[in-house]
Amino acid sequence: MDQIRIENLRIFAHHGVYAEENEKGQNFYINAVLETDTRDAGIMDELELSTNYGEVCQLFQRCLTENTYKLIETAAEKAAEEVLLHFPLVRNITLELRKPEAPIPLPFESVSVQITRGWHRAYIACGSNMGDREAYLNSAVETLRRDNRCRVIQISDWMTTTPYGGVEQENYLNGAIAIETLYTPEELLECIHEIEQKHDRQRKIHWGPRTLDLDILLYEDCVMYTESLKIPHEDMHNRDFVLAPLARIAPYEIHPVLHKSVMQLYHEVKRDGEKHVL
Numbered sequence: 001m002d003q004i005r006i007e008n009l010r011i012f013a014h015h016g017v018y019a020e021e022n023e024k025g026q027n028f029y030i031n032a033v034l035e036t037d038t039r040d041a042g043i044m045d046e047l048e049l050s051t052n053y054g055e056v057c058q059l060f061q062r063c064l065t066e067n068t069y070k071l072i073e074t075a076a077e078k079a080a081e082e083v084l085l086h087f088p089l090v091r092n093i094t095l096e097l098r099k100p101e102a103p104i105p106l107p108f109e110s111v112s113v114q115i116t117r118g119w120h121r122a123y124i125a126c127g128s129n130m131g132d133r134e135a136y137l138n139s140a141v142e143t144l145r146r147d148n149r150c151r152v153i154q155i156s157d158w159m160t161t162t163p164y165g166g167v168e169q170e171n172y173l174n175g176a177i178a179i180e181t182l183y184t185p186e187e188l189l190e191c192i193h194e195i196e197q198k199h200d201r202q203r204k205i206h207w208g209p210r211t212l213d214l215d216i217l218l219y220e221d222c223v224m225y226t227e228s229l230k231i232p233h234e235d236m237h238n239r240d241f242v243l244a245p246l247a248r249i250a251p252y253e254i255h256p257v258l259h260k261s262v263m264q265l266y267h268e269v270k271r272d273g274e275k276h277v278l
Helices: 019-024 040-043 053-065 072-086 133-146 185-198 240-249 263-272
Strands: 002-013 026-036 093-101 111-118 120-128 149-153 159-161 172-181 215-218
Touching: 002 053, 026 072, 053 072, 053 111, 072 111, 120 133, 120 185, 120 240, 120 263, 133 149, 133 172, 133 185, 149 159, 159 240, 172 240, 240 263
Parallel strands: none
Antiparallel strands: 002 026, 026 093, 093 111, 120 172, 120 215, 149 172, 159 172
């Protein structure tokens, strides 16, 4: 990916744990690497096709001067997020915030924090079999749209499916959503749990009926296994009601553990697995 670099941008601001730092202020320096595609701008010689680094510098200025934080970690986090939210061509940012005048009673040149943040592609399975199923699914999508840390990229058709897991209940509507997000996997899980709760999700019966069920299927090529979160979803390759809608929007996405495409997995489960898609 191409890069736009900003080096040693000096901003006088008021950040620090100590009251004296907040009152008197001091100089901070920003180094930033913006990962973006500059080819179209380079060929057409049009600023609108690139990221205006002058405006990025002004945004850094506002972020650091209009707020006061105790930690430079917080200042760096906020500044990086603002760039990603306001400049849609920037995919990732590596930002270093230096504090050369920090109150350290020893000889030193500078202290700094460096972070890398960016947009991540994720796929979410969604299902409902209580009440107005379609309304619940559509509402979940709109809730994600209203979250500025998520961009809804694509939505599958809603598909009618029979229940999975042996619990007698009504048929489901199932689908898949492709998003780009600034959330980490753990933060995204917390986000979708909040959406479920707002839609009256009850967790009383395993594989039981629910107003809304949201699961993270894939998060780029992430592989993680914790008590609360497993990515890729540990049973997605066995579920046609997950793979069928996912294959509509991401047929060539690769399962990072099985090393097969979504379409390959769907064909396998159609041939050998349980059939739930009606």
